[in-house]
Amino acid sequence: MTVLHRTVADIDLSLCLPHRWATLRDPGPGVVVAARSPVVPRGGFVPEIVLRAVALDDLAPPVAGLDVEDAEDLELSGRPVRYERLGHRTGSTDVVTERWTWLLDDRAVVLAGTVARADYPDYCELFEEVAATVEISGDAPGPALLAGARW
Numbered sequence: 001m002t003v004l005h006r007t008v009a010d011i012d013l014s015l016c017l018p019h020r021w022a023t024l025r026d027p028g029p030g031v032v033v034a035a036r037s038p039v040v041p042r043g044g045f046v047p048e049i050v051l052r053a054v055a056l057d058d059l060a061p062p063v064a065g066l067d068v069e070d071a072e073d074l075e076l077s078g079r080p081v082r083y084e085r086l087g088h089r090t091g092s093t094d095v096v097t098e099r100w101t102w103l104l105d106d107r108a109v110v111l112a113g114t115v116a117r118a119d120y121p122d123y124c125e126l127f128e129e130v131a132a133t134v135e136i137s138g139d140a141p142g143p144a145l146l147a148g149a150r151w
Contacts (some may be wrong), residue, residue: 008053016133043116
């Protein structure tokens, strides 16, 4: 794995990404890092990992057609985190996104790994390994959930 360090506002973030995964140069507002697999698996969808740091007000509302397949509150690296496995479609491809959300005062750090459903068994452990490497410093952890919130 390759270790990446980034600072966004006053939050220091680090995580490990799989070797040879390409990162986008200018991934867009709120995106700390976006990485894609160098391999297109049999499902035809290139797996990707995206780490975002956004204001709580900027968390995207639930998307139509999104199926929450699993959700639980966990602790990773000593911080509460909300885990969700989401089923949805990207174009004509049935995909699965595993998402971890850490709340920090008025901000959120969100890690998402997305892969074609057909390839999910080959990538789910990889996404979990990456999530386990996320380190956040700079703010005290907030609660794992906002009342009634779904991300």
